[in-house]
Amino acid sequence: MTDVVLPCRNEAPALPGLLARMPAGYRPIVVDNGSADGSAAVARACGAEVITVAEPGYGAAVHAGILAAGDGVVCVMDADGSFDPAQLPAVAGPVRDGEAELATGRRRPAARGVWPLHARAGNAILARRVRRVTGLDVHDIGPMRAARRGDLLALGLRDRRFGYPLELLIAAGRAGWRVAEIDVDYLPRAAGTRSKVTGTFLGTARAVRDMSRVLAR
Incomplete structure (x- = not known):
């Protein structure tokens, strides 16, 4: 069984379809990170394991999900429907x-306007x-990725905000990890959801700020 960590904040409209498409042998762990739209209840109704994380931030949600995962390979994927399970x-x-x-997913837009220019440039x-x-x-700061749980925890990543994916890549490079980049479809998000990063210029700016702090370290 491979655990799939799904950091989640207000993704209720996307969850039923996303969880229904989870392939056999892949167990979703929805990490609710301050949702106000009933995401946790929706995920539970769909049969997913749900954990709640009070500390805000993408990195905080991912780290909590990895701690909750079983040993072996663990995947991480956004919960807004923008990736195909x-x-x-x-x-x-x-x-x-x-x-x-x-292994990290390299996004390949599957429709016009999926990946705004400001986000792609950043x-x-x-x-x-x-x-x-x-x-x-x-070539991508992979929001879809896979690694062994023990290896991830051994890196001792500290960032709990949007800098987490960048810190992971830098730490992996310094540790001499082999990194594979796999093309994945980047899909339109489920109706009623909005990206915390690419949906607005401000969201992208916040992510770049967090990642720039990681690079400065």
């Missing part, structure tokens, strides 16, 4: 097969800096 085995494969310590700048700092051949 059917592609989880492709992302987890290189880690499960011993070809990489970390991601490209950060990915370029990661390549320069770590030597890793990565």
Whole structure:
């Protein structure tokens, strides 16, 4: 069984469809991070394990989900419907097969306007800096990823906000991890949901700020 950590804040409209498409052998763990729309109740009604995290922030939710996961390979994926759970085995494969310590999804927009220019540009700048700092051949600050739980915890990541994915890549590079980047579809979000990062210029600016602080360390 492979656990899938789904950090969640106000994603109730997306959860039924997302959880229904979870492939066999993949167990969702929905990490409710301050939702005000009943996301936790919706997830439980769909049969998912739900944990609640009071500390705000993407990194706080992901870290709590990893702590709650079982040993072995663990995946992380956004809960807003922008990724297809059917592609989880492709992302987890290189880690499960011993070809990489970390696999990340490289977003490929599946529809016009899915990935706004301001968000794509910010991601490209950060990915370029990661390549320069770590030597890793990565092009996306992967919001869909897989690694072994014990390996993730051993990195001792500290960021609990939007800087978490960047800190993970930098720490992986310094640890000498092999990192595989897998193309994944980037889909329109479920109706009624909104990205905390790419949905607005302000959201993107906050994420870049958090990630820049990680780079400054």
